Amino acid sequence: MVDKLTPYQGSRRVFGKFQCPQCHRGWMSANSWANKGQKCQRCDIMVYPYSQTQLEKSSEDADKIDLKKHHPMHLCQRCQELGRYCGSKGSFRSNKPPVVTDLLPLTITSFKNNKVTKKHCLLVLYKPTQ
Numbered sequence: 001m002v003d004k005l006t007p008y009q010g011s012r013r014v015f016g017k018f019q020c021p022q023c024h025r026g027w028m029s030a031n032s033w034a035n036k037g038q039k040c041q042r043c044d045i046m047v048y049p050y051s052q053t054q055l056e057k058s059s060e061d062a063d064k065i066d067l068k069k070h071h072p073m074h075l076c077q078r079c080q081e082l083g084r085y086c087g088s089k090g091s092f093r094s095n096k097p098p099v100v101t102d103l104l105p106l107t108i109t110s111f112k113n114n115k116v117t118k119k120h121c122l123l124v125l126y127k128p129t130q
Helices: 077-082
Strands: 014-019 026-032 051-053 099-112 115-127
Touching: none
Parallel strands: none
Antiparallel strands: 014 026, 014 051, 099 115
């Protein structure tokens, strides 16, 4: 029997709200699953959602949603278990998920208004499966 680590216990993807118990950083994700967590970017600890609701567009949180932001697969427990992006069913050509071959740390430096900004991220490399 699986412990109930999350409020939602169904099989579909839902909207989750997370808050790290260590640094208190909060975030939201449209890729939240039953009994699956996401790692905190600051603390690198697994955090489970404190709230999960059905996926729907809501005006309440619309201003907080960044449609250009990608799902951080390297922090998502479900993505890591599947070996692919968890938000789609078989989005790859093969029925087998691609294999993650490497995670490369990157630093992106940008200059705007005489200010230097550095963003740290990971590049995920895949090997397609046949």
